[in-house]
Amino acid sequence: MTLQAISRFFSGTPLLTLAAILGVTHAEAQEVTMAFGEKIPPYCIPENDSGIELDIMREALAVRGHVLKPRYTSFARIPVMFESGTVDAAMTDAGKNLSAAGGHYAEPAIIYDNVLISLKQRALQIRQPTDLAGLSVLSFVGAANRYPDWLAQVKKQGRYSELNDQSRQVLMLSRGRVDLVLSDRYIFRYFSRHLQQSQGFTPPAVTEHQFVKLNPQDYRPIFRDPAIRDDFNVGLRQLKKSGRFDEIYRHYVGGMAKP
Template identity: 40%
Template sequence: MKHLIALIAILLAPLAANAAEVTIAVGRSLPPYVIVDEWRGLEYDVVREALALEGHTLKPRYMAIARVMKELDTGLVDAAMTMQPSSGVKAFYSDSHITYRNYAITLAKHNFTIKRPEDLAGKSVIAFQKATVILGPAFKAAVESNPRYREEVKQVVQPTLLFLDRVDVVVSERSIFGWFANEDEVKSKVDTTQAVRFHPIFPPTDYYVAFRDEALRDSFNRGLKKLRASGMYGKIIERYSGFLKEDGGG
C-alpha cells in the first residue's frame, strides 16, 4: 500500500509542479456557451475541465469582445476563449474546443425548402446582430435587399417570433436558439412544442483558445483530449442541449 501511494505521488508530482491559475479573457455572456452570472456554460465548462485535468485552475476575466485582443496582446491575460487564428492575434492556438453551428430555422408545418442562402429570398428573416458580416458574402447578398430582413440584439426575441409565426425564418446558432426557446419568458408566451426544422445552409465554425504561452497551450490540448476520451466532453454538450421538437425535413 505504501508503495502504491508513493507511486501515485511520483506520477502526480510533475502535474502539481506545473499547475497554474490561468487567467482567461471571456467575452460577454452568451448562453448556453457562457453564462456569466452563474460562472458556467457549455464553452466555459469545457475550458475549465480541460484545464483541471492538467492540474490548472481557470480564472475568468469578463470583458467586451473588443477588449479581448488588446488584453491578450499586452499580457494582462494568459489566454482568450472563443478565438480564431484568422483574428490576426499572434498567439498559440489550441485544438478546436467548441463548434458553433448556425442554421436557418423554420416551423416544420410550413414545409419550406431551404438548401442555400438564396432560398431565403422573399421570406421574412430575423437574425442575430452582425449576421451579414459573420455568415459570409452569400448570406449578405441573399438578404441585403430584403425589406423583411432584420437583426435583433436580444436573442430571446427570435424563438418568440418564430413560434408566434410572425417570421418565416430565424437565423441562429442551434444551441443558442434551443437555450432561449426553453426560457420561461418564451414558454409562457408561445407553444414551444411546435416542430421546427434546422436547415444546414451555413458551414460550422470552429473556435479555439488563444494562449500567450506555448507550453500552457500544449497542456490545455492534452486536457482537452482527456476530456473527450473520458466521455465528459459529450456530457457537457448534453447538459446544455435544448429540448426542441425537431422535424427532419429540408
C-alpha cells in the first residue's frame, strides 16, 4: 500500500482497523494517554477531540497501531501531569525541561507561530525588548519561561500577565485593557472569528509583530516510553511524506499559510 493510499485511510478508518491494514497486531498496539491544552484552538478542540495538533498526534501514532487518549488541562498543568505520572505523554513542556522526569523528546509536530499583537491604530513598533518599555503584555501561560529575554523586565515591572483562556486576550486587547497580546497568530485569529460569529463581536484591525525567530525545537511532544516516541517519529515522517500533514493544516486554517 502506498503512502498516498494510507493517508486516505487516516481520515475515515477506525484506528484498530488501520492497525490491521498496516500489519500491526492488536497486542502490539498501546493506548497513549497524552496531555493537551484545553483552550488552544485550532490546535486542540476538546469539544470534538479534534484540531491540528490532535489530528497529527493521533494519526502519527496510529501508523504503528497506537491509540491516542487525550487528556485536556490548562497549559500550566501539562508538564505537571507528566511529572506526576498521570499521563504517558505531553504535547509540550511549556518551557520546562522534562528529561529529568523521564521524558523523551520527539520530533516537532507543529510550530506555534507566536507573535506580539497590538491594535493597528496604536502604530506600535516592536523590534527589540526595550520597545516594550511602558507597555503591558498579556500572554499565554508559560511564555515568560519561553522568552525571558523579552519578558523578564516587563514581568519585573508588574506589566505582564498570563491567561489560560486565550479568547479573553482578544477582548482585552480590543477594549484597550492591555497594550500587547502574545499569542500564536492562528489561535488569536480563531478566537477573533469565533467571537464574531457567536457574539457579534467586531474584530479591530491589528498588527502582528514577529519578535523572535521560529524554533521548531520549542514545541516537541514528550513521551515516557522511548519506543513509542520512536514510533511517533516514524508516523510523523510518513504523514509529511504522504501529504497528509499539509492536508490537516489546510483543513483548519484554510487559506492562511502554514508556519
